[in-house]
Amino acid sequence: MANVIAIANQKGGVGKTTTAINLAGALAEHGLRVLCIDMDAQANLTVGLGINLATVEQSMANVLGEPKARLKDVIIPTGTVNIDIAPATLDLASTEVELMSAIGREYALSEAVDDWAQGRYDYILIDCPPTLGLLTINGLVAANGVIIPVQTQYYALKGLAALVKVIATIRSKLNRNLRVLGLLPTFYDPRTILGREMLEEMRENGENHVFETIIRNAVKLGEAPLTGRPITEYASTSDAAQTYRELAKEVMALG
Ligand SMILES: Nc1ncnc2c1ncn2[C@@H]1O[C@H](COP(=O)(O)OP(=O)(O)OP(=O)(O)O)[C@@H](O)[C@H]1O
Numbered sequence: 001m002a003n004v005i006a007i008a009n010q011k012g013g014v015g016k017t018t019t020a021i022n023l024a025g026a027l028a029e030h031g032l033r034v035l036c037i038d039m040d041a042q043a044n045l046t047v048g049l050g051i052n053l054a055t056v057e058q059s060m061a062n063v064l065g066e067p068k069a070r071l072k073d074v075i076i077p078t079g080t081v082n083i084d085i086a087p088a089t090l091d092l093a094s095t096e097v098e099l100m101s102a103i104g105r106e107y108a109l110s111e112a113v114d115d116w117a118q119g120r121y122d123y124i125l126i127d128c129p130p131t132l133g134l135l136t137i138n139g140l141v142a143a144n145g146v147i148i149p150v151q152t153q154y155y156a157l158k159g160l161a162a163l164v165k166v167i168a169t170i171r172s173k174l175n176r177n178l179r180v181l182g183l184l185p186t187f188y189d190p191r192t193i194l195g196r197e198m199l200e201e202m203r204e205n206g207e208n209h210v211f212e213t214i215i216r217n218a219v220k221l222g223e224a225p226l227t228g229r230p231i232t233e234y235a236s237t238s239d240a241a242q243t244y245r246e247l248a249k250e251v252m253a254l255g
């Protein structure tokens with residue numbers, strides 16, 4: 001059975017997609033088979049893994065919106081060995097609206113991640129959009145773990161309570177298997193007092209586990225979307241690549 005991990009935070013630009021791409025890269029290096037599922041109509045994960053959106057015929061919009069469409073049929077291989085993608089397209093935005101009135105609307109993704117997908121992959125990473133809407137809820141209902149990237153900047157912890165509450169509700173009502181794997185500090189700048197204070201606050205005050213791995217602010221990570229590959233490939237020896245390898249080890253150790 002695959003380990004299904006949602007990467008979620010309704011705050012925008014905290015490093016969700018970057019984490020999905022590069023954690024996938026680091027897991028794939030271990031020979032693990034990884035499926036990345038793009039649940040964001042912005043399609044940053046799809047493009048970030050080197051897929052030309054113009055060539056995408058079927059996407060998660062079909063999987064979630066059409067009873068007959070299967071996950072298997074939309075998956076495409078990426079340029080990186082061991083990483084496949086279930087792409088998103090802009091249509092996903094209207095799919096979310098249509099899904100609102102569907103019966104079992106919270107379970108659409110969970111049902112799509114079928115026995116075939118569970119057997120085919122070791123890890124399934126779900127990149128959620130920056131909202132607490134139905135697509136994110138579908139991601140959390142389909143997952144057994146969630147990673148929450150948190151920017152080590154001011155106000156970053158403010159919205160966290162709402163997300164944690166949604167996760168608790170999902171756990172009690174829709175998906176008992178969901179556990180918070182941890183908060184992942186991102187955009188960390190060790191030179192600033194604020195960054196250090198934020199990290200301390202996360203570690204001391206939170207009820208949730210905080211990963212040992214800290215993702216620093218790194219120009220090379222910002223370049224990732226242009227390369228269509230994980231940093232473990234295009235800057236294999238960089239500090240940032242090494243950091244994602246450490247994160248992969250922590251994630252693997254969590255089982
Ligand atoms: N550690 C980092 N250092 C520097 N730049 C980064 C880092 N992590 C991500 N970025 C860049 O910051 C931007 C936002 O990151 P990313 O797209 O991963 O966030 P996100 O949470 O997925 O955003 P959204 O909420 O819009 O989906 C991207 O341009 C990305 O390349």
Ligand SMILES: [Mg+2]
Binds near residue numbers: 017044045127128
């Ligand atoms: Mg994103």
